[in-house]
Amino acid sequence: MASTACFMIVSRNDIPIYEAEVGSAAKREDAAQLHQFILHAALDVVQDLAWTTSAMFLKGIDRFNDMVVSVYILLNPLYLPGSRITSSHFDTKVRALARKYI
Amino acid sequence: MDPTTTPLGRMLLDEITPVVMVLRTPLVEEACAKNGLSFIQMLSPFCSFNNIDVPVRTSSDQPYRLQKFKLRLFYESDIRQPNLEVAKDRLRKVITHAGEKDDSELSLDPPPLSNILAGSGLDIRPSWFEFVNKELINTVAFSDHEAFDHPVACLLVVSSKDEQPINKFVDLFNSNKLPSLLNDGAMDPKILKHYLLVHDNQDDPSEKATHLLTDMRNTFGSNDCKLLCINSSREGQMEHQDSPWSLYISDSSPGEHLGHFLNIDDINEIKDLMQEISTKQIIPYMEQKVRVLNQQISATRKGFRNQIKNLWWRKGKDETADSPSGPTYTFSSNESQIRILGDYAFMLRDYELALSNYRLISTDYKLDKAWKRYAGVQEMMGLAYFMLDQSRKDAEYCMENAFNTYLKIGAAGQQNATRCGLWWIEMLKTRDQYKEAATVYFRICNEEPLHSAVMLEQASYCYLLSQPPMLHKYGFHLVLSGDLYRKCDQIKHAIRTYRSATSVYKGTTWSYIKDHVHFHIGQWYGILGMYDVAVKHMLEVLACTHQSKTTQELFLRDFLQIVQNTGKMFEVLGLQLPVIKTSSLKVIYEDHRTYASATAASVTESFWHSLEEDIVPSLPASRTNWLEVQSKLLPKLYKESNICVAGEAIKVDIEFENPLKIPISISGVSLVCEHSASLDAVKLNFCDNDADANDPTEPLEDVDKKLGETSSSISQFTCSEVNLSLGGGQSNLVQLSVTPKIEGILNIVGVRWKLSRSVVGLYNFDGNVKKKSSKGRRKTKVSSDGDLKFVVIKSLPKLEGLISALPEKLYAGNLRHLVLELKNQSEISVKNLKIKVSQPRFLSVGRQEDLNVDIPSSLEKKGNIEQKGVSTNQKNVSQGVFHFPEDVSIQAGAPFSWPLWFRAAVPGNFSLHTVIYYEMGDASSGMKYRTLRMHYNLQVLPSVDVSFRIGPCPSRLHDFLVRMDIVNKTSSESFQLNQLSSVGHQWEISLLQPVETIFPSQCLIPGQALSCFFMLKSCQKSLATEENLSSGSALPGHDVRLFSESSNAVLFDISCSPLADFHACERLQNGMSIQDASDKVDFILISRQLKGESEHGISEPPHLFSHHACHCSTARTSPISWVIDGPRLRQHDFSSSFCEINLRMTIYNSSHSIASVTMNSIDSAAENGESSDTSAVISGSQAGWYDVSPVDGIKVTSDGLGRTGDPVSPESVSPFIWCSSSSVMRQLEPMSSTEVPLKICVFSPGTYDLSNYVLNWNIRPINSSQEDSYKRHSSGRSPGYPYYVTVLQSD
Secondary structure: OOOOEEEEEEEHHHEEEEEEEEOOOOOOOOHHHHHHHHHHHHHHHHHHHOOOOOOOEEEEEEEEOOEEEEEEOOOOOOOOOOOOOOOHHHHHHHHHHHHHHO | OOHHHOHHHHHHHHHOOOEEEEEEOHHHHHHHHOOOOOHHHHHHHHOEEOOOOEEEOOOOOOOEEEOOEEOEEEEHHHOOOOOHHHHHHHHHHHHHHHHHHOOOOOOOOOOOHHHHHHOOOHHHOOOHHHHHHHHHHHOOOOOOOOOOOOEEEEEEEEEOOOOOHHHHHHHHHHOOOOOHHHHOOOOOOOOEEEEEEEEEOOOOOOHHHHHHHHHHHHHHOOOOEEEEEEOOOOOOOOOOOOOOOOOOOOOOOOOOOOOOOOOHHHHHHHHHHHHHHHHHHHHHHHHHHHHHHHHHHHHHOOOHHHHHHHHHHHHHHHHHOOOOOOOOOOOOOHHHHHHHHHHHHHHOOOHHHHHHHHHHHHHHHHHHOOHHHHHHHHHHHHHHHHHHOOOHHHHHHHHHHHHHHHHHOOHHHHHHHHHHHHHHHHHHHHOOOHHHHHHHHHHHOOOOHHHHHHHHHHHHHHHHHOOOOOHHHHHHHHHHHHHHHHHOOOHHHHHHHHHHHHHHOOOOOOHHHHHHHHHHHHHHHHHHOOHHHHHHHHHHHOOOOOOOHHHHHHHHHHHHHHHHHHOOOEEEEOOOOOEEEEEEEEEEOOOOEEEOOHHHHOOOHHHHHHHHOOOOOOOOOOOOOOOHHHHOOOOHHHHHOEEEEOOOOEEEEEEEEOOOOOOEEEEEEEEEEEEEOOHHHHHHHHHHHHHHHHOOOOOOHHHHHHHHHHHOOOOOEEEOOEEEEEOOOOEEEEEEEEEEOOOEEEEEEEEEEEEOOOEEEEEEOOOOOOOOOOOOOOOOOOOHHHOOEEEEEOOOOOEEEEEEOOOOEEEOOEEEEEEEEEEEOOOOOEEEEEEEEOOOOOEEEOOHHHHHOOOOHHHEOOOOOOOOOOOHHHHHEEOOEEEOOOOOOEOOOOOEEEEEEEEOOOOEEEEEEEEEEEEEOOOOOOOOEEEEEEEEEEEEEOOEEEEEEEEEOOOOOOEEEEEEEEEEOOOOOOEEEEEEEEEOOOEEEEEOOOHHHHOOOOOEOOOOEEEEEEEEEEOOOHHHHHHHHHHOOOOOEEEEEOOOOOOOOOOEOOOOHHHHHHHHHHHHHOOOOHHHHHHEEEEEEEEEEOOOOEEOOEEOOOOEEEEEEEEEEOOOOOOEEEEEEOOOEEEEOOOOOOEEEEEEEEEEEOOOOEEEEEEEEOOOOHHHHHHHHHHHHHHHHHHHHHOOOOOOOOOEEEOOHHHOOOOOOHHHOOOEEEOOOOEEEEEEOOOEEEEEEEEEEEOOOEEEEOOOEEEEEEEEOOOOHHHHHOHHHOEEEEEOOOOEEEEEEOO
16 A cells, blocks of 8 residues: 655754655655644644653554654754754665665 | 533524514515614514513423523524525625735734733634634524424514405415425424514504504404504604614614614514513413423333333334435424424523433434434533533533534535534533644534635634644644635635744744745735735745755746736845855955965965065064054054955955755846945944844845945946856855945945846845955954955056966976066056065076077077076075066056076976065055065976986095986876086086997887986095085086987086076075085986977977986995005915015095094904994995985985995905004095005915905094084994905915
């Protein structure tokens, strides 16, 4: 089944530091912006939920039509707030994993 | 909380009230129309009662009092399900109207989010939502599955003017115009009737009407008939303060006075009439009905037995009727009766009774699969729960159940679902469950885009109002809503939602979101013709690097389209397209320092500064500069500013980068400058600029003004304009220039450009530039705001210069004749020229008469060597600075040429820097002098590699053998060797073999290596050397011809100007002072390129190459050398005596110091072994010799050639003894020799090696300066070397 997915890493203050459009479905022109909107909107839910649970994986916390948002809440003590992830190696790995599992 | 005071409660008390069907004759309407009202309109303000205080008794015996009550009046024609299309159309009109109405704020910036959050939040919701929601609820009015919209009573109205009013009453009800609800069995046609006679007091006196009323009472019964007299005011001038109708008739024009024929008596009469109908007719009727139905239902359905029976019965029925819409129920069916009971109870506020009946019927409908009815009942249950204010959970469960059930039945339930959802939402809102309310709004959305848009917008406000506010969701739903509004052409609504969304997404780094919002809102503003705002939003999306190429194209195209539509030129401060790389900003300007080329300007200032140190006049005081003369007159600001000269361009290098994937075209790139004549004006302008910088969107009018000035006739400066087009991702370095025309102060403010010929972009350097590399600056303490500020001084002469025909690439050793060309454009002449070259090895300044000479013919040796012009320019050169003759001055326009000699000294890449200093002919000018800086890059390729090895001639003390190793390192060029010259009087060089033997081919082909030997003879006399060296300048030499006699080549004179000069440089380069050179020899090899390089198709004479090897040492391993002289063969008769042999040792001191030498002879055989250590001693001293740094590229090795004798075989050693004293000590003057007589005694015939002696020497330095150079040689021990003597037995 063709699927579409978007993977993003968002740092403090809702700043996206990494994004990747993954999934096997043919790319639609407006997919990227829709995904951003959905993920951005889901942050409200994440912000509420993050303090009520100790779980790091929040599965399906928000949805829009047939798209489901799942979140991992992680913390990197070495991260410099505001900086973007630009490593091409990381990007390649993310996409490879996406191909494998999605 | 009292549920009746909540919005939902009020809504229900308003909406779920008894309906009265009104049947009337046209004449009734006619009478009412005089007041601008319809009959119902006239009555409706008096249909709701807030304080009627009626006792009601329903199921229980205990009556309760009803305070509020309302009747809903409808004409019979309106009692039917509204046409969906008409309803939708009306909704659309309402929404469009709402959009048109409040567009005042459309172009304003949205209020900041914090303001919205701080306020109650309710005020930001458009008021028309309520109206739209009410309309939506009304679309499902009068459905057959709900009883609360079914008329409770019928009001028959006939005018007193009607013919036969009694018959009319009968006709009205019997006409087939009655609503279908009554006819198709959905409700009981036997309905409570009330008869009303309307009398218009304007037409007739009321006697006739009262008469008719009596007739009516006789016919229809006395209680059910009423008379209403209206229009009592004859003048029609009644003014009603806060007219009761204005609330009900929204579309009345403001000037119209409603009810102007109705006086206060009429109104009171209407009031009384309605109250009487309510309290005396309708409420008692409903009470009665509730009681009857309740009894009936209790009998049939209440109790365990009835339940079982009912269940049983329904199971059986299940199999028969299974239509998709569920079974049909007539009004008389048990189910309908229960429903009516429930609804009546609800309307009479007996919610407990209503709820119990709804519950009862709910299971029935569910079993019957009558889903719509089931959902309707569930809905009412939810509302009843709510009104009872108990079990919120149940209320919500019922609402959700109803909602889902309505959705489940598809399109037929859609409208009901909407209504149910809206009620549910109100319920949730009452309990502050905004988040849940928002999700319900989202679920109400259907295929109808406009409907969905309104719902989504309402959802977004719910997210905003939830605690804590869910701003992300707020923004998202606003955008979703806006998109749908746009889909149904509600652009103003679309803009409104997006405008609110921009406040959420302000400054967001979510690139796609930002682009989407700004692009669309910009586009829509464009559609509305609000181009200014549109452009503002479009600007936000221009630098969309992350978007695809097509999107970027779309963005840019739409942006330009909108800009074109505005019909004016936009000036945008901080336009994102293209990106200006501030780090690339470089300012090049010329004050007293001028540059011949751009590359010269890019050389670091410190380098030029060090080069100029010797030629620029020294500064009189420590902290002053060359501006000293003026600085006394000029204010401090001037001193701290950069200086430039009127008429000379200031160049600014800026890099423009196109961040997009599509090409963009930029035109008219120019600097924005300010010019002011006085200091005060500048200060003022700076302040203005700071103010401007605060608001980046504001167009810069004052810049406009300044630019306007430039185009006017009194232009103070001119700016260059550059056009460029940047491909996708490309960046370009652009050089812009501004040329001040008159004196004053020039400030470079920023840069402006035109994007696609339609938008002007501006970029201010001020404040943006902190870190920049301004190459032309010398002062480091300049304050940052002064970096781009220039004091313009009066126009000055400026020299332009170049070195013509300087090749960029050439072979090492190549000697060329070049011309320095200088030009002065100014009227004022310049004088006192000086020149300094960074690499004197490469470039030397010639003499004026050399200007037109020819290389190589000018260098040829002329018959007798006349000492013509040997280094004549030496006197002009001091510390590497060449002073042009005093009389040289460069006049305006006249070209000036001066010869230069060029020699590619060593291979590699080199930068050649030249500084020309000149003074102004006019003393009054602002600057006394200027410098011209020239810079050239060269690539020198290796050509011929020459190395020399010199060794002492073993047989003669003052002769040396020279081996020259020569390799052609080029890949394609052949060289013809011309001559080898030794420099200096003290050396004579000669070939060991004839030239033809060495070079049969006469040339050196690429890659060829060759060695040849020369004999070097030292003919120095100690005193002569001193004399020669002291004169210093002359370069006499001795040449060896390396070409055959037959060729027509000639020898070159190495003592003439360029060769001698360059040789001196080479010597200097090796860091040896001339005085040290007594035992050093310099060689110059001159060769010619065999084929003339044919550049530009012209065959040039073969290039001349000179290779200089300096300071080739002739020194031995030690400063002491000696030769043993004596017989080699002797015949002696050993029978008579032993043989004595006399020998002579000549010791030579080649050092400059006095040496004391001790010669020790060793007799014992045991000590003989020491001689085998010689190699170690030699290598040790060799290492010391090698420390003297070799000449670049030319390796010179001096080796003890005489030391290569075979080791003496032990067998041949037979005893002999030294006869003379075993130790002889001598003092040797510098450069002198002495003789020591030696004698050995041989006792038997044989061959003897006389190497068993040691020379110990000790040098006493004359002065301390020489101590260093001879440190290692200050003392030493040299073992003897073999000298064989053969003694034969004579007969």
